[in-house]
Amino acid sequence: MSGGFDPLHPREIDLPTAVPLDGDLSEGEAAERLDDAKIFAAPDDPADIPRWRAQLAAWREGARRRYPAPTRYDDPASAWASRCFTVAQVWLWDELFFDFDTQRFTPERFLDDARERFGGLDGVVLWHAYPVIGIDDRNQWDYYRVPGLEEAAAALRDAGVAVFVDYNPWDTGTRRGGDDAAELAEVVVRLGADGVFLDTLKKAEPELVAALDAARPGIGLEGESKLATARIADHTLSWAQWFADSETPGVLRARWFERRHMQHHIRRWHRDHAGELRSAWLNGVGVMVWEVVFGAWVGWNRRDAATLGRMLPVQRLLHRWFVEGEWTPLSVLEGPVTASDFALDGVTLTVLANSGDADAVYVPSIDVGQASPSAREVPAPVRWIALHEPDAALTTDPPAVTVPAQGIAAVLRIEGDAPTPSELRDLVIALAGRPHVADSAFPHRRARRLLPAPREAGSADADEIARASAGALVVAPGEHVLTVRYRARETGMHEGAPYVDEWKPLPPRLHDQRTLERVAVLPAPVRVAVAEVTEAAFGRYLDAIGEAGASDHPRSERPVTGVTLARARDYAAWVGGRLPNEDEWQLAAEQPGFERRRPLVWNWTESEHSDGRTRFVMLKGGSDHRSEGSDWYFDGGAQHPTFAAKYLLPGLGIDASPSIGFRVCWDGER
Template identity: 75%
Template sequence: MSGGFDPLQPRELDRPTVVPLDVDLASGPAAEVLDDAKIFAAPLDTADLPRWRTQLAAWREGARRRHGEPSRYDDPASSWASRCFTVAQVWLWDELFFDFDAQRFTPARFLADARERFGGLDGVVLWHAYPVIGVDDRNQWDFYRVPGLERAAAELRAAGVAVFLDYNPWDTGTRRGADDATELAATVRRLGADGVFLDTLKKAEPQLIAALDDARPGIGLEGESKLATARIADHTLSWAQWFADSEVPGVLRAHWFERRHMQHHIRRWHRDHSGELRSAWLNGVGVMVWEVVFGAWVGWNDRDAATLRRMLPVQRTMHRWLVEGDWTPLAVVEGTVTGSEFALDGVTLTVLANSGDTDAVHRSAVRGPGRWVALHEPDARLSSDRPLVTVPARGIAALLRLDEGATVPAGLDDLLAELAVQPHRPDASFPHRRARRLTARVWAGPVWAGPVDDASRSTVIVPAGEHVLTVRFRARETGMYEGGPYVDEWKPLPPRLHDQRTLERVVDLAVPVRVATTEVTEADFARFVTAVGASAASAAPSPDRPATGVTFAEARAYAAWVGGRLPSEDEWQLAAAQPSFSRLAPEVWNWTESEHSDGRTRFVMLKGGSAHRSEGSDWYFDGGLQHPDVSAKYLLPGLGVDASPSIGFRVCWDGAA
């Protein structure tokens, strides 16, 4: 906690807004306050529920007069967004989405995992640039120019999954091309995208909307966090990020205003997602599944994943009820069980959620002729008897009631069959993943037999034995070596975010290590290119400039070619403390033999800093020259994207001589 801010508690602006019961909400200051709400808080007294619902209806009617009818939702090209219940954020180089050995995208593998664990995805955000953008002058559009990405996007869409691109409006300090609207529209066309996630933006400006509409009619624009009521008309989706709910779950303002507006609940750093799942279920909206938060693992537990698997079949099958039916929020309030009703064509869907730690049982108070089915009960089937519904602890359930003579909803038999194999799972333990250091592949190519006085053999010796190191780094969302840096926090704010951190490391070297005094030069690397054909050589290789534009794999290969390897980050830091250790100009980050993976994210520690610095945003990768004790976690891209004009390397050899 710093400066009075408790990161584990919602900020005041995250909290739900109380709905006044004794004022006119059709217009006036009280109505305008509700225009800005995230969630309309439920009343403390259940006796106030009828008046509360009346007030919500009055606000919506007045808001539509003030802000206009959101006619965009009537366009068939936009209708897909209201069915997009679950969206995943995916780093392009997530090891489920990209095979580093084969160097190809694997969207089918990613989708298969999502089907098994979450019940499938309706959309995917292809996260491309942050947190590596800024390491050099490449802009956000350059990071979407990746071989094979168009095919991967096409595979996602062929599987019925909408493709969202990520737009970073804060990217103003890299190379400039056309204006953002032109660049983004062109990228939408090239990748066939369905939607755009507006990173750090709540809404897009009209010029951007017009350009994107021209690129893809019906494109879905999804803002981050709270969307203004006036802009619901032209943004068919929005995040419900860091939305704190009332004790009895409340109503999402944007979705109440326009039922076809899709919101995705998300608390990105939380290990317990039962709260946002409960709110999404009772409001008839979706969730964001985000397990790799910019390189930090924040995986979903079995209980919450099972809850989502039980939600999605109902939401997809009963979509019409959720967007067209008569919605009665908090039609059920029984202890820890709350429920909403959606009635259409003589069929009432009741969705139930349990905020308690023990299972609860519900039976509808409605009597009279009709048929019922408790959708999540074993051997569920239509019956004239009112069934008992078990609502598991921190879980959900649903009940369907058909009035006498009502038509059975299409797909009910398939829905029951799907739910029959989706039991609630109580295990809420966190699925830890720990990064491990990977070993470089054995070099199978030729070994250089050059003269022993080659410049790359000028070394400093790091002695064997135990060394105590101080390592400094900037606290980013990537974390460092182990786990997510902001677990169970709401919105991490400076100085929690972007501040300087320090840790101590004890390193025990079994043998002395000789580390090259300078980086490998362009001329050095050109000899390697000639010998093994590893990459395209520089047109005029210099013996004084560091070799850059070299992938991590190529740097490893060169080191092996000269009979050495890349130094680990610790060896690099220890060598840098010696007077003869030097840097070539222009200074560049150095690759190290410190590649890690937690099975989903690969990263390499960089050392040294670079002469390049992208200015204008804290979201950029670290730039400028750095003290030798500074380490930077660099998420490893594939397909040559890791090659950078700001990254070079040096070689080391084991043994004293």
């Protein structure tokens, strides 16, 4: 904790905004304060709810006069965004989305998993560059130039899933290409993207909006965190990130202003998403599913995944009620049970949420004051259906609705002369296989060290092997205690999320320098090459294996770079060795005689790990290259031997970098 800030509690700017119950909220200073709210807080006294609703309506009426009419929402090309209830962030090299064995994208596998656990996805953000960008001069656009990515994006869209690409406005310290707007528009067209996630931005500038509109009519622009009321007109989506709610769930300001605007609740480091799900359900908006946060596992528990699976069929099939119906927030407030009503065409959808730790039962009340039927005309009775109950069926009696602990439920009321919604049959079928799940245990994953596939060893001649191993440093067997230093990026270190349940990581905790101790046990001595493999030595290897174009490879004493991890392993096996792991590298580096060739480059190690979703390799040594201008870039510059960097492993050769070389080690003393 720094400066009195408690990372486990929301900051002042994240808190909900109280709604004055007196005075004119259609204009003036009080109205302008509400223009900047994240969430309108619910009133403390239930008796104030009618006045609170009236004040919200007054604010909205005034705000619509103050700000441009949201004509973008009237464009049929933009209508998809209001149906995009659940979006997943996916690292391109997530092992559900990419198969490292076959080196191909597997979007169908990713979608199947989401369909089983969450009820499917409406959109996917293809996250591509951060946190590896900056290791060399490649810019964010280079990381979207990946073989097979266009086909993967097409497969997502063919499955009815919107594709978002990511824009990093902070990427100013890598190689410069074209104008950002032109580069981004090219990516949108090439991948057939439906939307753009505006990383670190709340909104896009008008010039960027115009360029993207020209590239893809109906493009959805989604900023990170609070979107200004003035810009809701040209941004059909936004994140509700780190939005703290009142104890009784309140109303999302952007959604109240424009019902067709889609928001996605997200608290990326939380292991319990019940609060976000409640707010999304009661406000008729969506959520962001983000289980791998830049390489750190923050998977959803079974309860929350099941809750989302119970929400989505209602949101998708009764979409019109959420965007066109008359919205009555806080229509029910009975202890921990809260509800919103959405009424349309004589049918009222009541969505209920339970913030308590015990199941609750809600029984709708029959409206009083209705005229008694005359002898000549007896109206058809009101019909009800509790959508999430087992064997849900229409009834003329108000049903007893079970609202599970930390869960949701819904009930439809159909007036006597109103037709039954045509969507009801499909909705009941979709919900039948979606029971509530009480298990809220965090689904831990542990990263395990991966052993490389066996390679043909020792095929280089004796002179080549002798030259490669000359002067190698011997690391003694036994137990070694190592001090390891690293920068606490969002990737975490070997395993675990670095900011579990924190509200929002902020400097100095975010990206600060940290230290840990590791105990390394070496069962036998290891000889580590005194320096990195040179371009000349690697060229001889390419000649030996008959690599096409090998004669064009430089033959200098500079460290060879642009070599994938797999190819570095192949070379090491060729000279009868392997890559050193991170501990062996560090122990060798602490000995006299350990050398670094120039220019300095990071070194591959044999410390490749996977938790089943993310592969990463520990790099050692640092490099002369440093991308300047943003803390989001990968570490650069010369580093002390104790420093380690967690490098998320891309596939399809993208891991090869002009900033990464390698050295070899051999088991045994001789």
